[in-house]
Amino acid sequence: MTNLELIEKLKCIVLRSEEIEEAMKEVPRELFVPEECLEEAYGDYPIPIGHGQTISQPFTVVVMTEMLDVEPGHKILEIGAGSGWQAALLGHIVGPEGRVFTIDRNEELVKIARENVEKTGLNNVEIIHGDGTMGLEEEAPFDRIIITAATPRIPPPLTEQLKEGGKIVAPVGDMFRQEMFLYEKTRMGLRKTLNRGQYKFVPLVGRHGFRCRVW
Ligand code: SAH
Numbered sequence: 001m002t003n004l005e006l007i008e009k010l011k012c013i014v015l016r017s018e019e020i021e022e023a024m025k026e027v028p029r030e031l032f033v034p035e036e037c038l039e040e041a042y043g044d045y046p047i048p049i050g051h052g053q054t055i056s057q058p059f060t061v062v063v064m065t066e067m068l069d070v071e072p073g074h075k076i077l078e079i080g081a082g083s084g085w086q087a088a089l090l091g092h093i094v095g096p097e098g099r100v101f102t103i104d105r106n107e108e109l110v111k112i113a114r115e116n117v118e119k120t121g122l123n124n125v126e127i128i129h130g131d132g133t134m135g136l137e138e139e140a141p142f143d144r145i146i147i148t149a150a151t152p153r154i155p156p157p158l159t160e161q162l163k164e165g166g167k168i169v170a171p172v173g174d175m176f177r178q179e180m181f182l183y184e185k186t187r188m189g190l191r192k193t194l195n196r197g198q199y200k201f202v203p204l205v206g207r208h209g210f211r212c213r214v215w
Contacts, residue, residue, distance in 0.1 A: 003028050006042040006058060015062050019070075023092040029058065031119050032085035049083045051106050053202055056148060061086055063196055067169045067182045068144050070094060075139070077161070078102035079132030080148035080204065084113030084125070090146075091117070091125035100125045101139055103132035105206060133208035135161040142166060150178045150201035155208030159190050171199045175210060 007015065007024055015021060030041035032055055037047050046054035056064075064086070070076065072095040078087050081104035091100045102125065104110050110129045117125050128136065132147075133155040140161035147158075147170035154168060162168060162185045171178035178201055182194035203210045 001042040003042050010062055017066055019093050020065050023089045027088045027092050027120050032083045032116050053082055055083050055085055064169050068146055073097040074143040076100045076144045077136055077142045078146045081113045081127050084116045086148055087125050088117050088120050091122040101136050103128045103130050105131055131206035133206040149204035151204040171201045175203050
């Protein structure tokens with residue numbers, strides 16, 4: 001399958017936004033998969049990127065990006081950079097006035113994601129090594145936050161670092177099954193506003209994630 005074929009397929013089932021379509025064309029997934037999987041780059045499924053992690057399925061990336069309701073100029077925080085594709089798509093959509101910060105706890109993946117994003121020519125995407133459940137205090141507040149790993153709850157520091165009126169998209173549940181929720185921050189705190197169904201992500205670990213031996 002080619003990138004255009006994948007995009008056409010996704011347009012039939014989920015892809016509505018022209019901005020996301022444009023981003024998928026300009027930020028091709030093949031730049032973010034391991035060399036030995038190049039032929040699979042445009043299959044609509046997750047692909048292993050090493051270290052027990054995966055690059056997300058295109059269908060899921062489209063759903064989450066659409067839910068996030070991104071506008072040019074937004075400042076976005078992603079938790080779980082992986083090989084960097086989601087962050088780079090967001091970087092394209094927010095444009096030169098916007099910025100994307102993405103955190104990964106795996107140092108090797110941070111290196112890979114930096115190299116991948118570099119290939120796209122985007123210079124508004126920053127990849128940071130650390131525990132994303134603590135957010136990124138020094139760059140807060142954010143317009144949007146996206147968690148691309150399964151999480152038992154929204155880590156409190158992320159709620160604090162979101163602007164009032166800002167949105168969070170995250171797969172929330174247990175280690176085996178999560179539901180894709182959209183939250184909006186009001187004066188009263190976080191409010192769940194949308195549920196786009198069930199997904200299966202690799203776990204978010206760290207201080208406010210799942211208790212895992214690996215962290
Ligand atoms: N967004 C990626 C997919 C991410 S896979 C894409 O565009 O394809 C989930 C990632 O979350 C993994 O790389 C894993 O290392 C990372 N992760 C898990 N717990 C984390 C934590 N506490 N902080 C930062 N990253 C974490």
